[in-house]
Amino acid sequence: MNFKRIKNIIIGKPIKTIRETKERVSRITGLAVFASDALSSVAYAVEEILLVLVLGGTLILSYSPFIAGAIIILAFIVIVSYRQTIKEYPSGAGSYIVSRDNLPEKIFLTAAAALLIDYILTVSVSISSGVAAITSAFPVLFPFKVFISLAFIWIIAIVNLRGVKQAGTIFAVPVYLFIFSMGIMIVVGLKNMFLGVPVSSFSAFKTTVLPSVSLFLLARAFSSGCTALTGIEAIANGVGAFKRPEHVNARVALVWMGILMAFLFGGVAVLANYYGIIPQTAETVMSQIGRNIFGGNFMYFIIQFMTMGILVLAANTSFNDFPRVLYFLAGDKYAPRQFLSRGTRLAFSNGIVLLAIISSLLVFAFSANTHALIPLYAIGVFLCFTISQFSMVKHWFKVKTEKYRIRAAINCLGAVLTLIVVIIFAVMKFTHGAWLVIVVIPLVIKGFLKIKQHYDAVAKQLTLEKSPGEHFGKDKTVILLVSGVNQGTKLAYEAALNLEPTRFIALHVSLTHEETKKIKKQWNKYFPDAKLSIVESSYRDIVNCIVKYTEELDRKWKHDNLIIVIPEFIPKRFWHHLLHGQTATRLHYALRSKSHIQILEVPFRLRY
Numbered sequence: 001m002n003f004k005r006i007k008n009i010i011i012g013k014p015i016k017t018i019r020e021t022k023e024r025v026s027r028i029t030g031l032a033v034f035a036s037d038a039l040s041s042v043a044y045a046v047e048e049i050l051l052v053l054v055l056g057g058t059l060i061l062s063y064s065p066f067i068a069g070a071i072i073i074l075a076f077i078v079i080v081s082y083r084q085t086i087k088e089y090p091s092g093a094g095s096y097i098v099s100r101d102n103l104p105e106k107i108f109l110t111a112a113a114a115l116l117i118d119y120i121l122t123v124s125v126s127i128s129s130g131v132a133a134i135t136s137a138f139p140v141l142f143p144f145k146v147f148i149s150l151a152f153i154w155i156i157a158i159v160n161l162r163g164v165k166q167a168g169t170i171f172a173v174p175v176y177l178f179i180f181s182m183g184i185m186i187v188v189g190l191k192n193m194f195l196g197v198p199v200s201s202f203s204a205f206k207t208t209v210l211p212s213v214s215l216f217l218l219a220r221a222f223s224s225g226c227t228a229l230t231g232i233e234a235i236a237n238g239v240g241a242f243k244r245p246e247h248v249n250a251r252v253a254l255v256w257m258g259i260l261m262a263f264l265f266g267g268v269a270v271l272a273n274y275y276g277i278i279p280q281t282a283e284t285v286m287s288q289i290g291r292n293i294f295g296g297n298f299m300y301f302i303i304q305f306m307t308m309g310i311l312v313l314a315a316n317t318s319f320n321d322f323p324r325v326l327y328f329l330a331g332d333k334y335a336p337r338q339f340l341s342r343g344t345r346l347a348f349s350n351g352i353v354l355l356a357i358i359s360s361l362l363v364f365a366f367s368a369n370t371h372a373l374i375p376l377y378a379i380g381v382f383l384c385f386t387i388s389q390f391s392m393v394k395h396w397f398k399v400k401t402e403k404y405r406i407r408a409a410i411n412c413l414g415a416v417l418t419l420i421v422v423i424i425f426a427v428m429k430f431t432h433g434a435w436l437v438i439v440v441i442p443l444v445i446k447g448f449l450k451i452k453q454h455y456d457a458v459a460k461q462l463t464l465e466k467s468p469g470e471h472f473g474k475d476k477t478v479i480l481l482v483s484g485v486n487q488g489t490k491l492a493y494e495a496a497l498n499l500e501p502t503r504f505i506a507l508h509v510s511l512t513h514e515e516t517k518k519i520k521k522q523w524n525k526y527f528p529d530a531k532l533s534i535v536e537s538s539y540r541d542i543v544n545c546i547v548k549y550t551e552e553l554d555r556k557w558k559h560d561n562l563i564i565v566i567p568e569f570i571p572k573r574f575w576h577h578l579l580h581g582q583t584a585t586r587l588h589y590a591l592r593s594k595s596h597i598q599i600l601e602v603p604f605r606l607r608y
Contacts, residue, residue, distance in 0.1 A: 039229025068269030090247035094237035095388035129313030186267035323351025389415030
């Protein structure tokens with residue numbers, strides 16, 4: 001079974017480019033594909049709030065529903081802002097695209113860097129949280145959480161390599177099962193609360209008077225809970241994946257995502273408060289709520305499995321949007337051009353594989369610990385929100401459409417609120433790991449600029465606007481490297497003469513006197529019209545001798561253009577490459593700093 005057949009079995013048969021529009025997703029499937037990250041965050045966002053509040057004592061936990069309410073209000077402001085953005089940028093409304101059109105280079109690159117980091121962390125956090133949900137139900141699996149997490153990352157990556165539509169079809173069922181099962185849990189829990197069913201939780205606290213608490217603690221809890229907003233931008237980034245009319249379907253999906261998120265997040269926060277849940281190391285808050293409502297029956301395990309499923313599938317959002325952001329960056333020459341190409345299934349395969357590799361390394365480095373990863377998490381998300389909304393404010397005053405002042409005010413409100421959250425994050429989470437993201441973002445931006453600089457330099461050199469003489473000069477020295485007198489040498493000799501050189505040199509590096517005599521005799525017999533220059537190497541270093549020889553020519557003919565012609569033997573079988581020297585490769589490396597030296601490899605294909 002060859003590699004191509006194995007590949008087709010794993011990721012499916014190739015899809016024609018003409019079918020690209022048919023591979024797009026509907027509103028229902030798109031909600032599952034792009035909203036799983038935002039919906040899944042309810043499984044750990046409430047727990048992050050409680051983990052901070054509990055530092056002030058169990059009575060302080062009563063503030064959690066109010067903090068959750070403030071986060072839900074902020075979420076709807078952001079969603080309304082993004083609905084406007086999607087309408088104005090129907091081909092893609094992510095913060096990179098919007099800020100690229102309205103803000104300076106380093107600012108829109110900041111948005112791109114923050115987005116990429118966010119998507120990497122989304123995979124790491126959501127997968128780790130999903131595995132934590134299942135190890136809460138089955139503690140025997142706890143020692144294997146890292147290996148389980150890595151397995152899930154690569155399973156999702158492989159499914160995404162099969163294409164967006166197929167991934168959406170596969171993942172839609174677990175997402176809606178999670179929504180349904182969570183809905184049942186919240187409805188039953190709220191019914192118990194309104195009917196006054198006694199609370200049996202060992203962790204329950206009872207208080208009707210809220211104690212005084214520091215603003216610092218509330219701000220820190222609010223910043224931790226804002227992880228619930230991660231994934232809101234995913235639909236804006238993935239507008240192009242929806243069926244036509246793309247922006248209409250994306251806007252509808254965004255609203256439904258907000259409604260579902262508010263219901264689930266708010267419901268969990270209220271129930272956690274009612275049942276007096278205290279966060280624990282060995283069991284998640286969601287697991288504790290489920291045990292209080294359903295005991296240890298079948299429904300509890302359904303909740304845990306569905307929670308694990310949505311958290312694992314939340315990584316799917318990143319596997320859709322991370323490659324798209326890289327695609328836009330590559331189109332603008334800020335990322336390697338390999339990210340422009342699509343795989344055989346019309347998926348951005350290179351971006352998917354890169355995301356799987358980096359997130360796997362993070363999960364391994366942090367031992368799949370959600371609480372260690374989350375401090376790195378949401379600062380990038382809110383930085384993107386802020387940049388995107390400020391970009392839209394500038395956009396409205398630039399286009400001045402109907403009611404543009406009202407629209408600008410909405411975006412301005414979203415920008416100011418998310419900027420406040422960014423500042424809170426930077427202050428509250430700095431010593432907990434946020435400093436790492438703050439340091440990494442400038443490094444990523446520098447990488448973008450270096451890549452752009454390289455591509456611009458290459459384009460300048462390759463342009464046809466200047467005549468060939470500007471690049472190659474008037475004089476042209478061609479050096480033919482001769483390792484032996486054979487058919488490959490003959491083919492390379494003819495190619496060298498076709499270059500019409502000003503000076504032609506045939507060069508052989510000899511290791512012994514006997515070899516020198518032999519090669520001279522053969523050369524004079526078959527190529528009597530060309531002189532063979534022989535350099536004897538006392539230290540058996542062929543490449544170094546060639547480099548020194550070219551440097552001597554540089555000193556003799558300054559600013560001359562050198563073209564080194566090398567006969568290259570192409571073996572029939574792959575492993576035969578190991579039996580031949582890699583002189584051309586080594587020369588490329590040794591002469592990489594000599595911009596005026598070109599290396600021309602003339603292939604001679606072997607039949608055996």
